[in-house]
Amino acid sequence: MPATADPFDSRAILDGIRRWVEIETPTEAPEQVNRLATMVADGYRELPVSIERIAGHSGCGDHLVVRSSWGQQEPGILVLSHLDTVHPIGFIERLPFRVEGDVAFGPGIYDMKGGAYLAYHAFRQLCAGGGRSPLGVTQLYVSDEEIGSPTSRALIEAEGRKAKYVLVTEPARDGGKIVTGRKGVARFDVAIKGVPAHAGTRPEDGRSAIRELANVILTLDAMNDLKRGISVNVGVVRGGTRPNVIAEEAHAEVDLRVPTTADADDLVARILNLKSRTDGVSVKVTGELNRPPYEKGNAGAALYEHAREIAAEIGFDLVDTFTGGGSDGNFTAPHTATLDGLGVDGQGAHTHYEQMYISSIEPRARLLYRLYQTLR
Missing domain, CATH: 3.30.70.360 (Alpha-Beta Plaits)
Known part of the structure; x- marks a missing residue:
């Protein structure tokens, strides 16, 4: 990442997102998903974490579990992300990474490499200078969300049951809305x-x-x-x-x-x-x-209110919404306070014009960072 005085400089973060986007990772190409998993794991090497790589099977790639070196004895924060996309190999020729004003294009940039990278970047900033969060942080990157998470569901559910909070880096909806319920x-x-x-x-x-x-x-x-x-x-x-x-x-x-x-x-x-x-x-x-349905229970509502207050301090309104699409948050919400849609804002998921808004990078990266810092 280019050197910058601002740890949340949007252009520097976008450069990291670009590197993830330019490795194409359709679910059905596990060798490609594993290439990106290696890049992600390498980014954590010098941080105070343990890295577990779970070998893929049934035609899917590997899963990564990254655990902070602190707070693992008690229920903590689980961050859910997926590295696979729906776009086939070669689609990047049709939709190359490019920037036009406030918009960055690329396959999977909105769903959900942008959000996955924000979670990684926010954790790096948390660790900078020896920082720690009140709760331990576990980041789970799976390889098969786009086909229903058949090889990762048991892992997601097990980690979700051990957590106190679950943060899902799926993209924001309809102009930046957070997701507190899914069908x-x-x-x-x-x-x-x-x-x-x-x-x-x-x-x-x-x-x-x-x-x-x-x-x-x-x-x-x-x-x-x-x-x-x-x-x-x-x-x-x-x-x-x-x-x-x-x-x-x-x-x-x-x-x-x-x-x-x-x-x-x-x-x-x-x-x-x-x-x-x-x-x-x-x-x-x-x-x-x-x-299963992701219903907004009392714990999930309290988690949303906490995030909304942090967003207001950062300087933006965080509105919640309910959506018909499923995510890995559906697997954790029935038993653990879950907040979804924490990724970048944009539009065109799964299309030939998939895009993210560069202006959403800084506030949403700061939101994740502050959630790590303040959840107890």
């Missing part, structure tokens, strides 16, 4: 088995799996309740073999979003218990809630 996410596969027949000569002998899938889709669609924040989406369908054959098989992939645990318990059970309306046709549904 739970469930995914389902629907498999329907019918009876094939010739559609012209013996249609009465058949039992159409596609027709039954239509029944299932209508049943699922009726579960939508946008006023309550419940959405059920049949996003993928396939079935049949030829237009002149009564379809023997049909399949669907379903996404469910729910705001509360009670809604999750109700809707997941109802979807898993879908039945066929047609004799001779079977309906089998598999799936589960893979991210």
